[in-house]
Amino acid sequence: MLLFLPLDFRNVEPLNIDIEVLKSINPIIGSEEYKSENQLSLPTSDDQTIRGMKKEVQIETANNLQVQESEGTQKERDDYDHNTESTKSETLTDGKEVETLPDGKEVKLEDHEQSQKELSIREKLLSLIKRHKGTYLLPLKVSKLEYKFFKDNGIESWDDWKSFINIFVDSFPGSEGKRLACSIITGFDQYKLPQRLSNLRGRINLTQQEGFRLLQLRASWPVFYKNSLPHMTARNQYQLFPKDDLEYILKAIPSDEFQLRCTSFAVMSQANIRGYKKVFPEENLQYYLKAGLIVPIIQQIDNIFEFSAIEVNWEHLKYKDIEDKVEDFYQILRGRLVKTPVSHLTEHESWLLTPESDYILREVRVREKFLKRLKELVVQAQMIQLSYVDWEKDVITTDSDLNKEEWEHQTINGAEALASALVALPMKDFAYVKFCMLKATEGQSPHGLLQWPSVSSIPDDIKLNVEKIKQVYKFLGVKVLGLD
Known part of the structure; x- marks a missing residue:
């Protein structure tokens, strides 16, 4: 990710984060219904089927299948x-x-x-x-x-x-x-x-054998709980193997399952290399995988928000550590950590309504930490200053800056990026509107407040997302003249 560091990047503005905005997207955030004494255990029920599932999460060999x-x-x-x-x-x-x-x-x-x-x-x-x-x-x-x-x-x-x-x-x-x-x-x-x-x-050559071993192709439902590989990341999975070897491996495993296993391996590796104590036990994660949850997303949320820590203080984290947290969370919010037909999110769908988010929000003790630390992450994320094209470089097809519109170079801080993603506002819509507001505000706002642009300057497709734009600024506690 390209970095544009302000001279004093530690001077982040205090924000009056309004969590009520997120409750309007997923009411579970404010629900008291799911409180219990043992929120992190597997589901409990008198149904014999559920009790039996605890035994079935053990890794099965290929012969058993x-x-x-x-x-x-x-x-x-x-x-x-x-x-x-x-x-x-x-x-x-x-x-x-x-x-x-x-x-x-x-x-x-x-x-x-x-x-x-x-x-x-x-x-x-x-x-x-x-x-x-x-x-x-x-x-x-x-x-x-x-x-x-x-x-x-x-x-x-x-x-x-x-x-x-x-x-x-x-x-x-x-x-x-x-x-x-x-x-x-x-x-x-x-x-x-x-x-x-x-x-x-x-x-099978040695590289292919190593690929089979790393991906545990002779096991079902692996979550790679104790695996560590320093150079394995969620972004470089297809670069780990030479092209011919990768093609051979993909004959043995479907590409979506390959992606899911590689991402799980990468997320677990990063947690283990850092010595991070994972809050979700291996047995639970295997069960969640079998139940249809995307386990690397759940574990990556754990990695980002450090659920096992009683308290966190991110004010003194290095810039790179904040940047990694913001970028990793942004990728999840936009549905880009794992891309399958089921986990795929359109730019108009909120991650807060996914099965993984639903599970985390139902776990009250985890939910409380998640919401408290989300506020802190959004505040610290202000130091990340990137243009629209840098935030969206994974999905923008054109490479030449000569083909970009002026608004596409609009700087967007990490707090704005995360807020836009949380409410499922397309980043291009936010970038365009922010660009127009700054133009409209020049020399007109004595209090330095953002000024909502004239209706004629906003394209019709963006007008459809005015309510989401309001949600972004309400969530951040930022006043925009003329928006209400």
Whole structure:
């Protein structure tokens, strides 16, 4: 990250942070409902399924994951046979098989079979949802026979699941749908991994062997709790291996699962190298992974906010340490630490409504530390002064400064960047409006207050986000003339 250090970067302004703004996004922040004496334990319930899950979080070897055709109840086997019956063609046209539908229309058999497979998958997913107890943080129980059903109906990767994620999102309130979708998708990857490994051909060189060992490809649900590798970071995972070796490794593990494991490894490594005492036990993290939470996000939040420490004093941290905390948190808030079809955030979606945030905010003792230290981080973040193009360098495609508009070089401090991300205000909208406000304020505000620009100077698409702009400044406690 490029640094633009003010001469006296320790002179940060006091801010009157208004947490009520965040409560309006996710009411759990102000809820008393989830208080208990043991907030950091695994979910407790009289349901035998949940009690059994504690035993299942132990790492399974690839041999334990081999598919057994007899596994599953008789009803599951009957359903599998019913849903996988092949469709018979009724006519032939120009040598291509077609299906005559009840309304007399003819469709290509290949298209009809694909449609039937998608319908079968939807029916199976709906039956799983119906079977799910609806208990918070309970993993979706899926048998190997059911995973085989999905595989036989064309599911191979995370991309193949994309069109089915809304089934979960529409069936459960809040972030639960995304969590359960992630639970079944990551479970499917663990199911497929032994088969992918057995299909590899040729000798494995030392680099590839090391890659297999580091990523624990012969284990399921690893969280890399005790691993350490100094040069492993969440940003350089694809640079760790030579191109040919990386291509070979990705034959054994789906790219999304590769990314998830690499990011987990990197986040855990940084915590272990620094000697940081993690607040979440390994058993819990393995359970959360199985339940559909993105574990590296939870652990990175722990790393940033130092939950295991009783108190923190960040006023005396080195600039680089504050910068790392701000940058790491900003990447999480924008959904860029782990990029999967489930964890992906659009620029209009708040991280505060994700399954990982939901979990952290439900844990009252952790929530209290998170909110208190969030205030402190936002205050200290003011010393980070970067242009819009530097904050968004990971997503801006053009490299030439000659192609940039003047507003794209608008300086945005870390507090503004974090506040914009928390309320899901696109950074480009904030940068443009700040640029216009500073122009409008020049020589006009005797009190040095920001002046809201004329309506005609704001593009229509940015006008749609005026309420979020208000939230940013209300959260920071900054007065803007003409904005209210």
